[in-house]
Amino acid sequence: MEYSLGMATGKTRSEVDGTGEAARRISARTVCSAIRDDIVSGFFAPGGRLTEELLAKRYGVSRVPVREALRTLESEGFVRTRRHAGATVAEPTEQEAGDLLEMRSLLEPLGAARAAQRRTQQQLRVLSGLVRLGQERCREGQLSDLPALDGWFHETLAQASGSPGLASLLTQLRRKISWMYAVEQAGRGPGAWEEHAAITDAVARRDAVRARELAAAHVARATAAHRLKHAVNTRRDRI
Amino acid sequence: MEYSLGMATGKTRSEVDGTGEAARRISARTVCSAIRDDIVSGFFAPGGRLTEELLAKRYGVSRVPVREALRTLESEGFVRTRRHAGATVAEPTEQEAGDLLEMRSLLEPLGAARAAQRRTQQQLRVLSGLVRLGQERCREGQLSDLPALDGWFHETLAQASGSPGLASLLTQLRRKISWMYAVEQAGRGPGAWEEHAAITDAVARRDAVRARELAAAHVARATAAHRLKHAVNTRRDRI
DNA sequence: CATTCCCAAACTGTATTCCAAATCGGCGGC
């Protein structure tokens, strides 16, 4: 218990961060991300109850920011709430999980095409840098960094699409997919980063058609490497 | 001012609904829908400031439910908030608006295909009933009912997909599109409802492939009838 | 003994009040 987001229970903020250690100023967003991370990581099991009081204690905040976070998470689909019965972690069915992959396979190519048309020079530099890093890590065998690099690559690509809505939707899809699926990274690291490099090349040349094709192929191959975590779809009572 | 969601400012709920007129019990959701409707209807102009106090007065609730509503609307993309600068109505660019149509044209066929595979008998009955109503209204020239019927049809179809996430996403897309676009209904009413009937038929026969094709064609034709409301993209200061 | 009904505890939903922090607009100094 007591993760302490920068302030201890029962003490005012100024009493805590007197050190000026830049404690998180805004709790609501922080709490939202924290709860989501705890859901994705499996700390909160699907179907488990999320009592406002419990969450408030856990993150060291009052009920107000917790409630705001829960509303956001509800509209993101990670949490389900019943009128007066409180919030529970969502329990996606196998069908919903499958649809997530399909939605991504439809939208990711669109995002890549738009990124090719609208990316800024700076975004392109970030993408190139990430590709170089990813390929380096592949050669070095530093596989532990790959998931994060992959996430950053796709997030940057999404943001380069120029549509905040599309970008946030793609990010949300990736988060939910990583919540419900495990990836067989077998030997796919190098191949995936070659595909990333090809997409980045098309984006650099502003070739939207090619970027779309490459992204579609990339997502299709990635999808094939996804396996449902068996926990999904099994109903469990209580936390 | 003072829309009164069932309670007057400064009075407790019990003082007001002594008549038992089933006043809305939960304000947060109600306020969220109310603000969203006021945004979509244009009452709150893009870029306009949404002061918590103002919203609280307007809907006759305290700041707490208003804040929760704003969080939801923010994650839906209707509202933009800066750390301590408050909330403003989002100002979508022409690019974002265009991407909305494309996202729908990708996802609506998926929804239709899934609906064909997973619809319940009851959902099919609702769809058939709506189609019959829509075609009746077309013949009678009752065009004023058509937008609502169209909305219900697509909403029912989305829910029949069996993926709550996909359904809510499609509904959200339609709401945003109706916010930013005007539809040239010229003579499209009957044609659209013929297409609705064909989709319903495919859904009834559980023909996912055909439902997908028909939905794609339907959305493509509908897209062609959409015209950006000129207000979009023009920056305005204040409400 | 099983079933049903009812009640009390727990929790949500909201209001209210208070306070700290940050933004924004205008004012004065340079």
Add this chain to the structure above:
DNA sequence: GCCGCCGATTTGGAATACAGTTTGGGAATG
């Protein structure tokens, strides 16, 4: 004329209070 500073306004959050629901367990009953 430009820059920086100050104060009013507003957001973000805490703490408290209370009504309305849901829920689970226990008592009464067949």
